[in-house]
Structure formats: structure tokens, C-alpha cells
Amino acid sequence: MKILKYSDVTPHNLYLNRRKFVEALGLTSLAFVATPTTAKQSYSTSAKPNTIDEITNYNNFYEFGTSKTDPAKYAHSLTTDPWEITFEGVSQNKKKFDLPEILKGKAIQERIYRLRCVEGWSMVIPWIGFPLRDLINELEIDNNAKFVAFETVYRPTEMRGQKRATLDWPYREGLTIEEALHPLTFIATGLYGKELPNQNGAPFRLVVPWKYGFKSIKSITKISFMKEQPYTTWSSENPREYGFYSNVNPNVDHPRWSQATERVIGEGLFGERRKTELFNGYIEEVGDLYKGMDLKKYY
Amino acid sequence: MTSSILFKSLPVSLLYCILLIPIPLYFYWGIVNQLGPDPLRFLEHKYGELGLIFLLITLSISPLFKYAKINLVRYRRCIGLVAFYYIVSHICVYFFLDIGLSIDILLSDLQKRYYIIAGFFAFITLIPLALTSNNFALRKLNIKTWNRIHSFIYIAIVLSIFHFILMSKTWTGELYLYTGITIFILILKIKSTKIYKKLSTYSNADISK
Numbered sequence: 478m479k480i481l482k483y484s485d486v487t488p489h490n491l492y493l494n495r496r497k498f499v500e501a502l503g504l505t506s507l508a509f510v511a512t513p514t515t516a517k518q519s520y521s522t523s524a525k526p527n528t529i530d531e532i533t534n535y536n537n538f539y540e541f542g543t544s545k546t547d548p549a550k551y552a553h554s555l556t557t558d559p560w561e562i563t564f565e566g567v568s569q570n571k572k573k574f575d576l577p578e579i580l581k582g583k584a585i586q587e588r589i590y591r592l593r594c595v596e597g598w599s600m601v602i603p604w605i606g607f608p609l610r611d612l613i614n615e616l617e618i619d620n621n622a623k624f625v626a627f628e629t630v631y632r633p634t635e636m637r638g639q640k641r642a643t644l645d646w647p648y649r650e651g652l653t654i655e656e657a658l659h660p661l662t663f664i665a666t667g668l669y670g671k672e673l674p675n676q677n678g679a680p681f682r683l684v685v686p687w688k689y690g691f692k693s694i695k696s697i698t699k700i701s702f703m704k705e706q707p708y709t710t711w712s713s714e715n716p717r718e719y720g721f722y723s724n725v726n727p728n729v730d731h732p733r734w735s736q737a738t739e740r741v742i743g744e745g746l747f748g749e750r751r752k753t754e755l756f757n758g759y760i761e762e763v764g765d766l767y768k769g770m771d772l773k774k775y776y
Numbered sequence: 777m778t779s780s781i782l783f784k785s786l787p788v789s790l791l792y793c794i795l796l797i798p799i800p801l802y803f804y805w806g807i808v809n810q811l812g813p814d815p816l817r818f819l820e821h822k823y824g825e826l827g828l829i830f831l832l833i834t835l836s837i838s839p840l841f842k843y844a845k846i847n848l849v850r851y852r853r854c855i856g857l858v859a860f861y862y863i864v865s866h867i868c869v870y871f872f873l874d875i876g877l878s879i880d881i882l883l884s885d886l887q888k889r890y891y892i893i894a895g896f897f898a899f900i901t902l903i904p905l906a907l908t909s910n911n912f913a914l915r916k917l918n919i920k921t922w923n924r925i926h927s928f929i930y931i932a933i934v935l936s937i938f939h940f941i942l943m944s945k946t947w948t949g950e951l952y953l954y955t956g957i958t959i960f961i962l963i964l965k966i967k968s969t970k971i972y973k974k975l976s977t978y979s980n981a982d983i984s985k
Contacts, residue, residue, distance in 0.1 A: 530813075534812060534813060535812065535813040539946070543948045544948075545812075596945075598817075600813070643947070644946065714946075730888070733890065733891060733943065735881070735884070735885075740814065740816060740817070742813045743813060745815060746806040746807060746809075746811075746815045746816055746819065746873065747873065748816070749876070
């Protein structure tokens with residue numbers, strides 16, 4: 478089967494104009510059944526982004542320690558250049574790419590997404606990067622691939638948290654192929670118009686705005702396309718509490734706390750809680766992916 | 777006479793002040809937004825963690841005297857009450873700020889969330905201890921009753937550790953530390969109980985036969 482590449486269907490000049498770029502996304506969607514036709518032109522939230530200070534000093538990145546302030550303290554020890562990403566489940570000969578090779582020709586754009594953590598808080602982050610589908614469409618993926626698996630780099634010498642077995646390293650996450658190809662699913666390489674700080678998952682991380690934050694895996698070195706649902710860290714650590722899907726859902730509580738509302742980071746000590754939205758507000762965009770699915774069972 | 781009483785009681789009241797200062801101080805830092813991006817969670821956890829630490833210190837005073845001959849017994853009531861005030865502050869942050877005075881959330885938390893149930897009962901267990909931590913109660917109650925009430929602290933510390941374990945996502949360094957200290961204190965306590973001593977004399981007697 479001839480695999481349609483992104484460049485085959487998108488004239489290069491369309492990259493330049495953002496609005497037209499989104500139209501181009503609509504064009505490519507002909508090749509993929511999973512893309513909803515109702516997709517909005519802009520996926521960013523209009524909410525006010527958190528400050529760079531908040532975004533870079535409140536991180537869950539257990540590779541550098543379990544405290545939220547550990548990543549800001551210790552993430553500088555990670556070497557992010559050079560950075561290589563290995564692909565599995567692809568039929569092309571070349572399976573390893575340097576980051577510049579991957580970024581070449583990608584239309585870099587800004588996406589302002591609200592990140593809703595499974596712990597019950599949220600913040601708004603202006604990411605810089607490109608939709609994951611732009612990358613996937615350049616690869617020759619095995620025909621029967623149904624899932625995409627991601628792996629964070631494993632480097633205990635540079636990531637002090639990995640010296641302890643807090644989690645079963647390396648950190649792994651996964652998506653269905655339909656989720657991975659959704660135009661909302663984003664690869665972030667920057668933040669606030671600048672290079673991605675290490676504590677936020679430099680140099681290459683996933684952002685899936687309708688899922689709990691832990692699905693958005695950081696510092697990725699391996700991407701595999703596979704037939705079976707992949708191993709994912711948190712859902713294996715505690716399957717009762719963290720599901721493979723982990724879609725933001727105010728109606729399905731975490732066994733130990735309610736998910737109905739969230740603390741808004743940046744609102745201060747007396748800030749009001751925010752009502753959590755189904756799919757973090759993206760029901761129109763991603764609702765079709767889970768049509769008929771029992772969200773209480775597939776949490 | 778009066779001067780010697782003053783001399784003896786002054787350090788304890790000073791200790792109260794020093795140990796309690798962080799409560800208003802952290803709260804002030806919270807108001808002026810000096811506690812990082814998530815001041816509410818910071819304050820809630822800080823009060824709770826300090827409450828646990830002071831509980832553990834209170835519990836260490838008796839084994840420290842017994843095994844290391846370090847006598848801090850005179851500070852025990854003070855530190856125990858300080859622990860209680862931190863725990864009250866911790867619960868106030870939860871009730872007034874975290875769940876925003878919502879009785880609905882409180883009741884659903886108390887039905888569904890094991891860590892909140894454990895924490896709630898830890899607090900309930902500590903109330904009679906706090907109420908009887910004064911000379912008046914010491915005089916009114918007979919010493920056996922008073923001792924029995926104050927042995928509730930062992931129940932409270934076990935519940936508090938469960939509260940901490942059940943709310944954590946993974947086993948962090950602090951969690952290992954506090955659980956380890958608790959287990960150590962409990963072992964020392966069990967070793968000093970009458971039942972244990974009786975059992976061990978019997979088994980020793982068996983061996984010597």
C-alpha cells in the first residue's frame with residue numbers, strides 16, 4: 478500500500494498561513510477516517526496562560542524527583558542536544574532520526590492548552606511545536622498498527638530520580654492510532670515562544686490536551702507503532718486508579734479523590750475551584766473517538 | 777521560689793512560641809503568594825507534615841529517656857499540643873480553603889476516600905489527649921485513666937501514617953522515613969508492654985529448660 482505522506486497532500490506554501498494551514502489539515506483528513514469533520518479552526522483555549530514561573534516551577538517529572546519543585550532544581554543535568562528518536566513498527570530503512578531531521582520542514586505553531594493533572598489541578602500553557610500527525614504522516618507505518626507507544630529517555634546518571642525505583646523506568650505512555658492522529662495531539666518543542674525548558678520535557682514531548690497530564694509523556698526517545706495496546710507506566714503501577722485512556726472526565730472519580738473540580742494554579746490561596754469539563758472542554762473535537770464507549774469502564 | 781518557677785516554666789512557654797510561629801508565618805506567606813504556584817496544597821501539606829513530625833517527636837521522648845537517657849519529658853506536653861495545633865490548622869485549610877466549606881464534599885470524602893477517613897479518625901483520637909493535656913485534668917483524673925487516654929497517641933500515629941500512605945501516589949523518601957520511624961517507635965513500645973515481657977520470660981524460661 479502506498480502510504481500517503483503529509484508532504485504529498487500539503488503544498489508547502491500553505492505552511493506559511495496559519496488559517497490556511499488548518500484548512501490543509503482538513504485536506505489531509507481525507508486519508509484518515511478518524512479525524513472529526515467538526516474540528517475547529519483554532520484549537521487553543523482563550524484562557525489566560527500561566528506565568529513562565531508557574532509553568533517551570535510546578536512539574537511532575539519523577540525522573541528528577543517526586544516533589545513538584547525537584548524538576549526545576551535538577552533537570553538541568555539532562556543533555557538534550559544531541560537528541561535521537563528511534564521509531565519501531567515502521568517499514569522504512571532509516572529508523573533513527575536526530576531531532577533537527579525531525580523538525581525540518583515542520584510548520585511550528587503555538588497551541589495554548591489547559592493541562593489538567595489527574596491530581597486535581599490545572600494550568601494553561603502556551604506550547605510551541607507541531608501536531609504529532611505531521612510526523613506520523615512522514616513515516617511508513619506498518620499497516621496493522623493500532624497503537625502508538627512512547628518512551629522517555631532512561632539515563633540515571635543525568636536523571637537522579639531514575640536511580641530509585643519510584644516507577645518502573647523508563648516512563649512509558651501510549652495512545653490509540655486514532656488519538657495519535659488527531660489534530661489536537663501535539664508535539665511540544667518549546668514554551669512561550671522559546672526553547673522547551675528541561676523540566677517541561679525537553680527537547681521533545683507529547684501534549685494530549687483532553688487527557689490527564691501524565692499521558693503527555695516528556696523527553697521522548699522512542700516511538701513505536703504496534704498492534705496491541707502498549708505497556709503504560711501509571712496504568713500498570715495502579716490499574717484501578719489510572720486507566721489507559723485517562724480522558725479528563727468530571728463524572729468518573731479517581732478512587733481516592735473527586736475529579737469534578739480542579740484547583741486553578743495561579744489563583745492564589747483563596748482561588749475558586751474550576752468545574753472540570755468532559756475531555757477538558759474538547760468534547761466537540763474528540764467525542765467521536767469514544768462514541769458508544771463506556772467511559773466508566775474505559776477510564 | 778517564684779523565680780525558680782519562672783526559670784523552669786519560661787523555656788517551655790518559649791518553646792510553644794517558637795514551634796507555633798510557622799503556623800501564622802506560612803499562612804502569611806500564602807496570602808502574599810510566596811508559597812509557589814500552588815499555595816493551597818503547599819499550606820495544607822506543610823501543616824499536615826509538621827503535625828506528623830511533632831507527633832513523632834512527642835512519641836520519641838519516652839524511648840529517648842529510656843534508652844538514651846536524654847530527658848525531654850518536660851517538653852512532651854508542649855510538643856504534643858503543638859502537633860495538635862498543626863493538625864487543627866491542616867484540617868482548617870482542608871475545610872475552609874480546599875473544599876470551600878462544602879458539607880457535601882466533606883460527607884462524600886468521609887464515605888469514599890480512605891485517606892480522609894483515616895485522617896479524620898486520627899484527629900478524633902487526638903481530641904481527648906489535647907483536652908486532658910493540662911494540670912487540671914491530671915489532678916482530676918486518676919493516673920491510670922489519664923495514661924490510658926494518652927496511649928491513644930499510638931492509634932493516632934498509625935492512622936496518620938495510613939492517611940499519608942493512602943494519599944500518596946508513590947513511595948517517596950519522606951514516606952519511607954516517617955513510616956520507618958513509626959514502626960521503630962511501635963516496636964520499642966511493644967517491647968515495653970507487660971504482655972510482651974511476660975511472653976518473653978516464658979519463652980526464655982522454655983529455652984533455659
